[in-house]
Every structure is written in C-alpha cells, then in structure tokens.
Amino acid sequence: MAADFNDPGVIDPTEAAMLVDQYELTMADSYLRRGMNDEAAFELFVRNLPPNREWLLAAGLGPTLRLIEDLRFDRRALDYLASLDRFGDELVDYLAGFRFSGDIDAIPEGTICYAGEPLLRVTAPRVEAQILETLLLNQIGFQTLVATKAARVVLAAGDGAPGAGGNVVDFSPRRDHGADAAVKVARSAALAGCGGTSNMLAAMLYGLRPVGTMAHSYVLSFADEEAAFRAFVEDHPRPTILLVDTYDTLDGVRNAIAVSEAEGVRLAGIRLDSGDLDALSRGARELLDAAGLRDAQIAASGDLEEDHICRLVAAGAPIDLWGVGTELGTSRDAPALGVVYKLVADRSGERWRRVGKRSEAKATIGGRKQVWRRYRDREMAGDVIARLDEDVEGEPLLVPAVRGGERVLDESLEQVRERSRIQLGALPSRLRSFPAPDDVEPYPVELSPELAAAPGAGV
C-alpha cells in the first residue's frame, strides 16, 4: 500500500462512528422520533486563542474527511447501543443505515486562522450533522493545536525565515498522548514544515522522511564509546549522525571524529541531547572544523521549544538540525484548544433560520458565515467574518470540501506544505517572534457590520 497523506491512521471508520458523546445520540433519538431531521448547519470554531498563541495553523481536515465519508456503525456498535435500553429502535435502525450525505465547507489545512473564525461548517440533515460533533472536535482541534506549535518551532529554527523548517524533525512519539496522537503529530508537523519524523508508523503511512540513528543505550551496550561508534559506522556505511553525550560530550565529538577517520566513513554529523547546547555546539563545531569536517552537521535535542530555539539562534549557536519532541507533540505550553461545534442555522422547508445563543460567557453568533482575508504587499492585513451571502473584499477562506457526502477536496502533503509556507511567510512580522511581547498588537479580525449587529455578537 502506498503512502497516503490523508490516511486516517490507527482509527477506522467504524471506530470513528462510535467516537461520539452519548448526548449526540440521545438528541438524535429525539430528533428522529419527532421528524426533526431537516437540514441544519453547525460551525466549528475556536472561542479564544489559548495562552501563548497569536494565531493557529489549520490541520486535520484530510484524514477526518476520509473517516466521515466512510463512517459506519457496525454490528457490535448497534448491538451495544440497543443493549443500553436507552435509545429507541428507530435510532438503532437509522444508525444501521447511516451514511453521511451532507456538505462540508472548510478552511484548508495549512491556512493561518484566528479565534471566532469558522474552521469548518457542516450542512446536513440535523442528525447527521450532530453525530459528527465529537469526531470533528477531537481530530481537527488537536491537529490544529499541534500544527500551530510545529509552525512556531519551524519559524524559530529558521530565524524567522518562513519555510526554512526542513531543519526541524519530530522526535515526539514517546511523549504523545497515545498512538493516534503520535501519527497525527508527525503529519501535522510535516504540513507545518518539519523535515522528518522518528516515528516509523507515521513515516510509512504518510510518506514522511524517517530519521534517527542511536540512543544512549547503544553506546552503553559496548565496552566504550569509541567501540560503539566504530560498530555503528561499520554497520551503517552511509553517512550517519553519532550521539556524543553519553559520557563527556566533547570527548564524544573527538571519538566520533577519530572513528570516522579510522574507518574512512564520512561523518554526517553529531547529536547533542543534554547540557549547555550553546557552549557544547560551539565546542563541537570547533573540533569538527579543525578536523576538516566542515560539512558535518550539529543536531540538538532535549526539551527544545520555540523560545529556547530562538535564544540559541539569536546567540549564534552553530546548530543545524533540531529534534523536537515533548514540547511539539503535546503542545506543552498550550495543550488544549477551546474548539466548539455549534448549531448556527436550521431550516424547515426552504427558509433558513439563524440560531444563536445569548448566555453570558458563551455566546454564539447565529447564521452561516464566511471569512474574508485581505493582504497588503503579500502580508496579511486583516480578516472579516461575514454572513455567507455578504459580499466582502478579500479572499474567502472556507472552500467546498464535501458535497453530497463525497469528498471534493483531497490535498497532498506538497500542496498543504506549500500553503503553510506561503501563509507563514505572510504573517505580520510582529507575530513571528517568540516569545511575543506582552503588548503585541493582535491581528485584526472584524465582524461585518451585519454580523456585528447580530444577537450574541461582541460578547
């Protein structure tokens, strides 16, 4: 089977069907009994940006659309639901024949987006739209969170130059929240501009570059470090990266150089995984240069994130490759995104009715929406959230993704990665430094005059 950038990974469509909160089924039960299954529109959006985030990078759409297209309740699920004595036969029969038949419009992966902007709109018979809630929030929310973190790291490692991020690789699988997270983190990191992953499952599924050579346990398995390096280069005659910090780091660099010379194998580079990365990278660079190994790269890893990388880059630390794990895979400084999925309109017969919510802290503006983005000199200048039928200047962000249950959007890694590159390059420069100053001027996102006057707006 060939790699496929939109492979759903470890979750299959019958599992996805049951990744539903019970309330979606109790509500569906009631809607079906009452014949309330006319079209409704739900929008997925982020209420507020999390701490330490000034923008988001949309991700997760591709694999999620695949799951939705094939979503099925299997016999085990149907028997289980019937056994609960909580739902009517009508619901169970309905789920037995469930196929998503509606439309989805979405902001494509790799697009910068902001709080309040619908990332996705589902327009479908009410029950179909309702049943997708948990799956969409779980998959799109999490992947957008991680792609955003990855994009920040990529920008930091490129010294702010967009798209230079092939020098960041994903080392996170051991700290990711489970197996689905591990493959989706690698995918999200790749679309944001990372250059590889240590995760073999993700590399196979998505066609990513697999990276990684040795752990400390390898070095410890031999009599001494030099013996370990010699064994490794003998067994892997392609240029390789040696891990030098098991004992004394700079002695490790000397051993790597000596083994490379003695064995006649070109040293691709060395990796530092602990200690003062600034000082050690300078020391390692000197030793490598003195040995004539100017092409040998210095890789760094160990609790790295964008602020630390920015400081090292600004200090001029000669680090060529960044292995980023825990901080990337868990988005540690902002591990949750306040994504919600809200009913915004429904209809009986031909007429759409806008549906909003006026409660104090959690208002929702009713009506189906589009987001329009203006650019000035290739820099993002401001977004307007408007009603679907309003005509606004700029580029509309939501595009058709599913029509009548069938995918009409299916993008490749290359397409999404190129979009990310352009989008990150179009971010105002004040939003590309880490950490952002406390008083950084936020990106302007406005409501159209019609929306601003709507109930729930501005709360």
Next chain:
Amino acid sequence: MAADFNDPGVIDPTEAAMLVDQYELTMADSYLRRGMNDEAAFELFVRNLPPNREWLLAAGLGPTLRLIEDLRFDRRALDYLASLDRFGDELVDYLAGFRFSGDIDAIPEGTICYAGEPLLRVTAPRVEAQILETLLLNQIGFQTLVATKAARVVLAAGDGAPGAGGNVVDFSPRRDHGADAAVKVARSAALAGCGGTSNMLAAMLYGLRPVGTMAHSYVLSFADEEAAFRAFVEDHPRPTILLVDTYDTLDGVRNAIAVSEAEGVRLAGIRLDSGDLDALSRGARELLDAAGLRDAQIAASGDLEEDHICRLVAAGAPIDLWGVGTELGTSRDAPALGVVYKLVADRSGERWRRVGKRSEAKATIGGRKQVWRRYRDREMAGDVIARLDEDVEGEPLLVPAVRGGERVLDESLEQVRERSRIQLGALPSRLRSFPAPDDVEPYPVELSPELAAAPGAGV
C-alpha cells in the same frame, strides 16, 4: 463482543509494532549483525515529577501487555522497511518472525508511585527489549499522566474522602489528543475512580457507564426552552438531567421543574455549564427544594479541575456531579510526563553486568531494581528503591506481568479500581489537598545503601 478492560482500543498489534522510533531499528540492525542479542534489562521510570504533581497513579499496563503479546510486523511494514535501503536483510527477516519472548515485571495499575521508581522492567533478548521502547513510553506514560490527573479530581470532588469519586464523569473526548487518547482517557479515569464517561466508544470497549443527555444545540432547535425540555422528557421517560443554561440559568431551572411537573416525569437533575457555579448551584438548589425535588441532583461542567472543585466543595456549593473534560483529558497543567526507558543491565553467558550513565543532567543508576513500600497505620510511610536481589522491609511493588512472552497479569476494572481506592486512601493527607502548599513535605523515597553508593546515584 463483550467489553474487555484490557482491550487495546483503536490501535492493533501490527500498528503497535511500527510505533517505533527509527533509532530502535538502526540499533537492532547493528545488534543482529554482531550477534549481540543476549538478554538485557530495560527499566521505564519518570525522571522527575512534573509541576503540580506530588505523586503518580500507574496506568496503561493492561492494554499495553495485550499489544506486546500479539505484536507483529505485517507485510506492508516489512516491505516498507526493506524499501528504505537503510536496514540489512537480516533485520527485515528477523522482524518478519518477531514475537516477544521475554519477561516483564511492573507496578500494577492503580498503584501510587513516584519519580525514580521503575514502573516496569523488560528482560528479554536485547533487540526485543529495545523495540518495545516507544510503544511502552507512549502508552504507559500518557495513561499514567491522565490517571493521575483523574485521581486528583476524584479526591477533590470527594472532599478528600478516598473512593467517593463515582460523582466525577469524563466529558473529555472532544479535547483529547486524538482517538486513542479519548478511549484511554476514559479508561484511565475509570480506574482512578470516575463514575462514567460521555465517550460511547470507550464505554463499549471497556464496559464503562455512558453518561450525557443534551447539548445547547438541542434547546436551540426548539421554539423555546420549555418546548425543548418537554420534548426531551417525552422522548426519554427515564429520569433525566436537563441542561438549564442556554438562556437564563435560573429560569432554566424553573422551566425544568415546570416541565417535570406537567409531564409527570421525575427530574433526575439539572446541569450548569457556565456562569458562577457557586451562586447558580445554590439558586438552583433552592428552587428544586422549594418544588419538593430534594432528590434532583445538580451537575456542573465547564473547564473544571481539582483546584476549582476543591474551592467549590469548601465553599459548600451544593453540586452533586462533576463533568470534567479538557483539564482531565489533556492533564492541562502538566500535559507531559518525563518517562524514560533505559538499559540498566545486560549479560553475556550467565553473568549480568550493570549498566549506568554518568552524564551531567541525565544520569541513570545501573542494575535491575525493585521498589519496597512501608506503611504505618495504613498510611504510606516511605519507599526504598533497591537492587533486585536486596532484602528490604515492606511490600515489593513490581510483580510479574509477562513470563516467556505470555501475560501472567490481566486485571479487571474492579480489581484496579479497588486498588486505586485503597492506594489513594493510604496517601499521606498532606498530599491530598489541592493546590498543594509550596512547602509541602515530599513523600520520602530513598535509595538502598547499596544503590546510593552506585555510580550515577544521587545526581
């Protein structure tokens, strides 16, 4: 298929086999070429507790052991690895016949544990032990993280009384990091003492109590709140919980009471999802009591975590049920656990050699270990980490889990939940208040005299 508390969930054993960092395979390649496949011992432990944590609750072992027992590299994986032109044929042939044949000793799920203590030890041919690294760290680390968070919430909601946690339910699937996380969060929460989950997939797989009735979108789908409540109780004649905060919360309570009286259906309770939960729960309680509905429960949800719950409980807010989502499922205040998996011993022939690492920040004490726990008046009094062959006073925490590749430990939800209840009850009371005082005396974990004298100790 019946529910099974140790079901691996959405990940299957062929996916688990490839959830490996590339370096494990490059190292395995080298070990095989060199005939270095004698027995080795690796231990999994947490280097340091994360911020805001004074202890951990072990979790994740059951489903992980199932995966290990059935771990297989399938044709697709083997073809992929061969296609990379990076590994020798010997490795690919070896992986084609891979079966885990070794031993695993582990601290059982639901046991309180601390930094530095091995949660698990794998003793197996070096290559087998090495290949499990990423899977073990990804699954055990994450589930231990979440079970710990859940246990904190359970203790908070029970006013510190251990095991009263049936009043906490998992509402997290929409914010969890992917589908594997969602089912494992529900499982980890249940073993820590939570009383149910909104996640239907997890409820089906693990035999948990599914919970949830309605979202705001249901109420918004009707002409007004009273019409929505009437429809819901008509369609769900069992006592139900109505969500009352779509418009004005206390008016919502009045509507719930009126509908329950008019329809002659007992109101199980009401749910508050926004606003000042202390004031609103008191207002709701008064209205319910005045209507003679003293049995109707008050459920609260919305960004709840242990500190907030402790404050509400201390203030006397009359809340009976707690729906906890984002904070539980992402362990938001500590979303990563510094779990590592380190070679600690290997042997050639009959003799074991201890393997440790002396690097500055990341030392590892060599040798296979056991943890011994002493109790005083049923309260945990202190742990000692010792060499495997030392005789220490107390109860040993690691027990046989796998022998010769076959599971010898397979516990039920009831067993693990009961252990958690007892363990949480045995925690010193100073470690059961949230937030912990800054100067809280940590739980005493000592090294045995023999270990304390070992290289790498005390660093």
